[in-house]
Amino acid sequence: xxxxxxxxxxxxxxxxxxxxxxxxxxxxxxxxxxxxxxxxxxxxxxxxxxxxxxxxxxxxxxxxxxxxxxxxxxxxxxxxxxxxxxxxxxxxxxxxxxxxxxxxxxxxxxxxxxxxxxxxxxxxxxxxxxxxxxxxxxxxxxxxxxxxxxxxxxxxxxxxxxxxxxxxxxxxxxxxxxxxxxxxxxxxxxxxxxxxxxxxxxxxxxxxxxxxxxxxxxxxxxxxxxxxxxxxxxxxxxxxxxxxxxxxxxxxxxxxxxxxxxxxxxxxxxxxxxxxxxxxxxxxxxxxxxxxxxxxxxxxxxxxxxxxxxxxxxxxxxxxxxxxxxxxxxxxxxxxxxxxxxxxxxxxxxxxx
Numbered sequence: 001x002x003x004x005x006x007x008x009x010x011x012x013x014x015x016x017x018x019x020x021x022x023x024x025x026x027x028x029x030x031x032x033x034x035x036x037x038x039x040x041x042x043x044x045x046x047x048x049x050x051x052x053x054x055x056x057x058x059x060x061x062x063x064x065x066x067x068x069x070x071x072x073x074x075x076x077x078x079x080x081x082x083x084x085x086x087x088x089x090x091x092x093x094x095x096x097x098x099x100x101x102x103x104x105x106x107x108x109x110x111x112x113x114x115x116x117x118x119x120x121x122x123x124x125x126x127x128x129x130x131x132x133x134x135x136x137x138x139x140x141x142x143x144x145x146x147x148x149x150x151x152x153x154x155x156x157x158x159x160x161x162x163x164x165x166x167x168x169x170x171x172x173x174x175x176x177x178x179x180x181x182x183x184x185x186x187x188x189x190x191x192x193x194x195x196x197x198x199x200x201x202x203x204x205x206x207x208x209x210x211x212x213x214x215x216x217x218x219x220x221x222x223x224x225x226x227x228x229x230x231x232x233x234x235x236x237x238x239x240x241x242x243x244x245x246x247x248x249x250x251x252x253x254x255x256x257x258x259x260x261x262x263x264x265x266x267x268x269x270x271x272x273x274x275x276x277x278x279x280x281x282x283x284x285x286x287x288x289x290x291x292x293x294x295x296x297x298x299x300x301x302x303x304x305x306x307x308x309x310x311x312x313x314x315x316x317x318x319x320x321x322x323x324x325x326x327x328x329x330x331x332x333x334x335x336x337x338x339x340x341x342x343x344x345x346x347x348x349x350x351x352x353x
Contacts, residue, residue, distance in 0.1 A: 017149070017182055023090040024145035030097070030138025034131045041127030062106035069099035090141045097137035101130035148181045161188060161215055161249065168211045170194055175257050185250035188215065191257045204256040212254045266301035270341045275306060282337040288315035289330060292350050296342075304342035308334065311350050323349055 073095035080088030107126060162174050172195035179188040192211055194204065270278075276294055283291050295307040308330065312318070316326045327347040334344045 020145050020148050020182070024142055024149070026090040027138045027140070027142030027145060031135050031142065032138075034133070034135030034138060036131075037134060038128060038131035041125075041131055059106070059110060062102050065102035066099055066106060069095045069102060073099060090145075093137055093141060097133050101133050153179045153181055153186070157186060158188070161186075161190075164214050164217075165190060165192055165211050168192075168207075168214050170196070170207045171211060172259070182250070185248065187251045188249055189253040190215070191255050193259045194256055199256065208254040208256050212252055215249050215252045215254070263301045266298050269298055269304050272296045275304070275338070275342055278338055278341070279306070279308060279334060282334055283310075283330070286330070286333065288313060289326060297345070305345040306334070306338070306342055307346045307348065308344055309348045309350055 073092050076088055076095055077092035080092050158177055158179055161179070162177055165171055165174050165177075171192045173193045175191040175193050177188060177190050179186050181187075190211065192207070194207055196203075199207070272294070275296055279294055280291055283289055290311040290313055292309040292311050294309070297305045297307070299305055310327070310330065312323060312326075316322060327349065331344045331347050338344070
């Protein structure tokens with residue numbers, strides 16, 4: 001099916017929305033068919049006294065249509081649910097509306113055949129009822145497709161996913177959750193807060209992955225073409241939710257974010273690259289230590305603190321007292337070099353060389 005083609009440059013999120021467009025077309029066709037049937041029924045009703053009563057063939061045809069259309073509904077709906085295809089599901093409801101319409105037509109034909117002509121207009125009234133059912137089914141399908149195309153989403157589905165994320169060990173709260181439906185599938189963007197005061201990048205990545213797996217977990221499993229990734233502190237990505245039951249997630253973006261609220265000042269603070277350059281320049285002037293890495297902390301979004309990781313050289317000495325003295329001196333020099341942009345919180349020695 002076209003919706004299962006992989007994403008490309010023109011369709012970075014895939015082709016699933018073509019299914020929704022197809023459902024919209026089916027719904028519009030049903031509405032048009034209902035309008036046409038209503039016009040014909042009104043015309044027939046206005047000239048009922050000029051028409052002969054329906055024959056036995058019409059009665060048999062209506063009965064056969066009820067059985068055939070109901071069987072088609074069940075078969076098409078089963079395939080549509082298995083393939084997660086809104087177009088097939090819409091077509092299945094088309095068959096169900098035809099089956100119900102045939103029941104009404106059957107009653108109308110039977111009433112119109114009663115002797116005495118007391119129900120001569122029953123066939124036309126049945127036609128109006130059929131037209132209404134066609135129009136109502138088509139409108140329901142078309143409005144559902146339009147809702148999806150406008151990126152509207154059921155907040156009840158998002159609330160269910162929010163509780164699912166909160167059930168993941170290590171998740172203290174859900175900072176934000178957004179989602180859109182594509183061909184009946186949910187794509188969600190989630191920011192979660194860890195219950196740990198500090199979290200390394202790898203631990204944040206693991207928490208994001210656990211949350212992604214929890215969001216993807218449904219009774220019927222993930223779809224064949226569902227895509228998922230997760231990244232702590234930056235980006236993470238995790239199919240359709242059924243019409244009934246819990247929503248099914250095709251793709252999710254999961255991020256682990258800090259608990260504190262940031263303020264606009266954080267955007268003006270120095271970047272990691274800027275601070276790395278300043279630290280490297282200051283240590284190069286000393287010549288007795290070697291920089292391994294720095295770790296930057298933006299505290300409350302208002303100030304910048306650094307952890308500096310060093311490797312010892314022959315000039316730094318090899319005794320613990322020498323290293324402690326060198327670390328204190330490095331902290332003083334770096335504070336002077338970085339002021340007022342940042343302060344050094346900790347200096348660590350790495351012993352892997």
